[in-house]
Amino acid sequence: MSALAARPWRGLPAAALATLAALVVAWLAPAQGYYLNILMQASTYAIAVVGLVVVLGYCGQISIAQAAFFGIGAYAVAIGTVDFGLNFFVALALGVALAGVLGLLLGLGSLRLGGHYLAMVTISFQQILTLVLTNWIDLTHGPDGVRDIPRPTLLGVSFAGGNAFLALCLVALVLVTLAVWRLKSHRLGRAMQAVRDNDLAAGTCGIDVFGTKVIAFGLSAVLGGLGGGFFAVGFRYISPDQFGFAESIVLLTMALLGGVQSPFGALVGTGLLVVLPEWLRFLRQVYLAVYGAAVILIMVFLPDGLWGFVSARLSRRALPDATHVPPLPLLSQTGRESAELVLSVEGLAKYFGGLKALDGVDLAVRRGTVHALIGPNGSGKTTFINVITGLYRPTAGRIRFAGRDVTALPPHRRNRAGLARTFQNIRLFRGMTVLENVMVGAERAGNDVAGDPAAVVRRALAALDFVDQRGDAFRLVGTLSYGHQRYVEIARALAGSPAMLLLDEPAAGLNMTEKHALGLLLRRLKGHGLTILIVDHDMTLVEQVADHITVLNFGRRIADGLPAEVLANPDVIAAYLGEPRRHDAA
């Protein structure tokens, strides 16, 4: 129970200890000089690198401008305090806000597109910022940089001394690390990881993929700015070359070397790369070359970074036990079979260039029924599901779901309206555990448990119970067999209390035993009154469960009706078996 219950104080004791340790380190550090600089650099860089963990590690988006955001924070504090006489904390807040706003703007402009676009946009932003810092001399002091940045006083305590300010940096770092660590198991953090692992599936689980990416990038920019603000005051002097492209690469390397999956990786990576060049100084001029080679070697031999390597070997402890957690029964927002239409599709068409994958298809699914959509390969079944769930925009036609027109809605909005699906080629969040996968399904906005972490866990467990996968709740989902992964995908859909479930070839790739079990599972779902639209080739399965069958061929509907009628329809038989030819008759 304790492993699963919501714990608002989670991590706080460790953070308190870490704060104490930080204060001791700051107190023991020399008041100035080499070691103080190393510590100051490491702690302020680390804040920015922890920011990269959010965008790169959690959300899987490549940002190559962390030094630019670091620079924005640094310059805001420097210019604010030196030229405008602002209080450090006010200037810091302004700098952090500016970094965040610029991050949001860049993200809004680029994150709707594929993964490498953010990388390109951030590179451009990085270059332009460097030029502005160097050339807008009236504001930035130009290439000479800003000198004599004052250290602050807070509540009568002076942070003018090196030790005192270092303590402030370290405490900020502890808090940032704690927050980012907790974010990972927070709803937002889970959404980020879902987007990272499979953005299509994330959208159909109710996650606003674009919004989540923008938030992740914005948060990372904010932490970049925060680190930079501390950096400026820590060193009391900044210049444009400290925030260039090369520094962005250094920050990125720190994150990757340490391991982007955890803020602790960021700490390890930063510490190592601040210290490593110092250790390598005995190599004199070649030390940076050795550093470059070390980057390649670590990528080759430690793919998850140092922290990933260490934690994978340390965390062989027993998995948490979920047997005592009472599940929260699945909601059935469906009721009995009725004439009411849950889904009605009119004239749906989808063309890919000249190919008419769907050509004016009508389909109506009544509440509480299992509706099967069948057809030979290439008849447009999967395209149909993809258009219904919003992954493709239809060329023509209208889709009404649960009483409203959803034709123009993005996938996550359709999921929030109660439309859940599984995929023909399983799309789970492979970097997450079975339970976390299903929790993502449960915590979609609008679900009854959303916003209550404990209830989300219990609902997810109930969904796993339903498909008999609770025993694997804490395993990484990728370690399950194919058939079990399919069940987890169904559980993920069920956990969101859908009004309708779309199953895209659920029997594909299953062996006989698994198909039989799937048939039983579908009957149980039907027994609960869930409305289901199932696409499959497997006639045995379809005959077992379907109340109504629609047949597609070459993007057109060729039959629609009760199973017995449809399966006896000569057009359907011809579509499946081909037209009988004279010389074949024997």
Added chain:
Amino acid sequence: MDVLLQLLFTGLGIGAIYAMVSLGFVLLIRAAGVVNFGQGEFSMLGAYLLVVFFNVLGLPYLLGMALAIVIMAGFGVVFAYATYWPLRFRGGLPVIISTIGASIFLENMVLVLYGPSSVQIDGLFDAPGIQVGPVFMDSQYLSILVIAALLVTLQYFIFEKTLLGKKLQATSQDKEMASLLGIPVVTMVMITFAYSAAMGGLAGMLVAPILFVSVNMAGAIALKAFAANIIGGYGSIPGAILGGLALGVVETLGAAYISVPYKDAFAFLMLLLFLLVRPQGLFGERIAEKA
């Protein structure tokens, strides 16, 4: 008007360099799915090799260039085995990072050997250039344009008209299918790395008399080639060429008419503009994933 023509000529010359490096980028993206952050270092190494052969060893200029191109092709394969090969099954990001590591390594090795100051080198021809109407055509810029044009033609011929070209295209479109058809995919990828490095090296040698040879030349060229690749359309070969030329012209005109200190910003402003308004670039990129 005369000034404008002169600027256009210069811009196209620089743009041709960006186009060559950008082509190297694009070919690697297509053949191996690798976004190579060490592309600029290919140009830098090519230029330094020419310095060694011509300035230091006193070999004939063209022989030096030929030797440097051959060495760069071989180096491309070494580079592939160090940065791409061990990480090829782990997705794009690890390879990106290892190419970043390689670029840090290479820049600093050259820094150790040659120091931070830039080296001057002669151009291909002794003659300063020729006057064509209102435009003075500097011989080096002219050489760049002619060589780039020849190279693009040659590449088009190889890719479209030869069996090797078909195999390379098949490899870039679908590695699995290509290998099922008996195409030696590994060899094809390595050939692409060799070609990309050789062309990058040649671009570096051609631009060396204009920019001088220094460790820093790598970064500036690579980033603009990168931008050219986006402006033209990510992964598009004609896009890389046109994007490079357009970038060269825009930044030359921008420097002349708007601001010299912000010369380098024009390329990136143009890139941002494209990303916001026409993210698929001039020639478009497929942006769709099948569920």
